Amino acid sequence: MEHIRQAFNRFAQDYDTQREYIIPEMRQFYGTAVWAAESKEPVPEILDIGAGTGLMSAWILQKFPQAHLTLVDIAENMLDIARQRFSGREHTRYVVSDYSTGELGGPYDLACSALSIHHLASENKRRLFKRIFLALKPGGMFVNADQADGETPYFRERYQDYWNEFLMSGPMTEAQHQEILKRRDELDRNEKLSDQLIWLRDTGFSDVDVVYRNRTFIVTVARKR
Template structure:
C-alpha cells in the first residue's frame, strides 16, 4: 500500500478538481450512492473507507447533516484536504491508516467508500468486506461506489474504450491525460462485479445488490440483517 499512499499524497491538492473529467456521470454516480445509504438513526455513525478529500462524506452530509463521521485513509495529504473541507465541523474524526489491515472501529450505521477499494488485491477486498460486516450495527448498510472489470475480455475492452473516449472529450491537457492513464494502469486492480457481489454475500450480508452501473463504474449496496 505504500506506493498507493505516495501516489495519492502527490496529487491530493487537485484531486477534486479533476473528478468530473475522469468519472463519467459523476453526479449520478455519487448521487446513487447517497440514495442507497439508509439509516434508522437521523444522526448515523458513518465510516468513510479510503475517504480521501472527503467528497463521499460531503455528499452523505446532504442526506444526514448531523452524521458522526469517521474518515479513514492511508494518504495523510488527502485527509488534510478533508480537514479543510470540514473545518470547524464537530463529530468528524480523521484516521490515517491502511484500512486493508488496520482496525475499522465501530459499530457504525453506515460504511461507505468511493473509488478506493479497487486498489486492493482480490483477497484484500474479500477480507475487507468481512471486516466491514463485523464493524456494522445490525441493520447497517455498506455502500461501495467503485470500479469493476467487465465480465469477459470483450466487455472489458468495450468499457475501457468508453472510458478513454470520455477522458479525451474533456478539458484536460495532454500531460494530465497521460498522467491519469499512467495512474490507472499502475494502481487500478478491478474485479468483476459478479465476484464482488459474491464476496459481499460470503461476508454475511443479507441483502446485496447493484444499484448503479455505467460500464466500469458501479455502486453496490449490502445490508447487515
Template sequence: MENTKEVRTRFDEVAHQYDNQRRKLIPCFDDFYEIAVSIARTDSTSPHILDLGAGTGLFSSLILQKYPTASITLIDISEKMLETAQERLKGFSNVRYIVGDYTNFVSQETYDMVISALSIHHLSDANKWQLYQNSYANLKKNGVFINADQVLGHTPFIESLYKKDWKQKVEASDLSKDEIESAYERTKLDQMSPLETQVKWLQQAGFSDVDCVYKYFNFVVLHGRKTT
C-alpha cells in the first residue's frame, strides 16, 4: 500500500469513535452487511477465515455470529483499530490479530473464506490486482472471497451522482460538523476502481461464480469462489 503511513494515521485517529459513526456514513448499512454475511457460506461448521483490513472487527463479529466456532484471523494496518476489534471479540477464543499491511499477505495456511469490508478501495489498481491473486492463493478449494466495498462510478457523471447522494445523506444525519469534515478528509485516501474492472480482475485471478450480489450507488458486495 503506497500511502501506508497516512492511512494508518487517519484510522488510528478515529478508531474509538469509528463504529458510532459508521451507520451514519453508510446509508445502506443494514443491507450492505446482512447480504455480505448471507453469502458467506461454507460446508465447514468451524471454518478458517481471513479478514483483510479488518478494522474494528465489525464484519468479523457478524461472521462469528453465524459461525461461532470459526477460527478467524484479522489483519489491519491500524493497531488502534485492532485494539477496538479485540474488545469487540473478547468473547471468542479462536481469534488472531496481525498488525500490518495486508496488500502482499500470503499465508502458509489456507482458508475457507477470505473477507473484507470497506478497505480494499484504499489500494491502487496494481495492489488490488495483486491482492485478488493472493486471496485466490490463500483459499482452499471451494473457498469463498467476499468484498463489501466501494467502487468508482464508470463515468464521471455517474461518479458525481454517487458522491452527491452520499454527501446529502451524511449531511442530513446527526453527525457533528467536525465528524463530517473528518469523514470527507478520509475520502482523500480513496483509490476506488470501477465495478466492471474489479469483476474482470477477480475472474482473471481464477475465481468462478464472480458476481456483484448487491449494489447501492457505489456500495457493493462482490463474491467469488475457488473451484479448483
C-alpha cells in the first residue's frame, strides 16, 4: 500500500477539482450511493473507508447531517483536506491507517467507501469485506461506490474506450490526462462485478445488490441482517 499512499499524497490538492472530469455522471454516481445508504438510527455511526478528502462523507452528510463520522485513509495529505472540509464539526474522527490491515473500530450503522477499494488485490478485498461485515451492527449497511472490470475482455475494452473518450472530452491538459492514465494503469485492480457480489454474499451479507452501473463505475449495497 505504500505506493498508493505516496501517489495519493502527491495529488491530494487536485483530487476534488478533477472529480467531475474523471468520473462520468459523477453526481449520479455519488447521489445513488447516498440514496442507497440507510440507517435505523437518526444519529448513525458511519465509517468512511479510504475517505480521502472527505468527498463521500460530505455527500452522505446531506442525508445524515448529525452522524458521527470516522474517516480512515492511508494518505495523510488527503485526510488533511478532509480536516479542512469538516473544520469545527463535532463527532468527526480521522484515522491515518492502512485499512486493508488496520483496525476498523465500530460497531457502525453504516460503512461507505468511494473509489478506493478497487486498489486492493483480490484476496485483500475479500478479507476487507469480511472485516467490514464484522464491524457493522445487525441491520448495518455497506455501500461501495467503486470500479468494476468488464465481465469479458470485450466489455473491458469497451468500458476503457468509453472512459478514455470521456477523459479526453474534458478541460484537463494533456499532461493531466496522461497522469490520470498512468495512475489508472499502475494503481487500479478492478474485479468483475459478478465476483464482487459473490464475495459479499459469501461474507455473510443477507441483502446484496448493485444499484448503479455506468460501465466501469458501480455502486453496490450489502446489508447485514
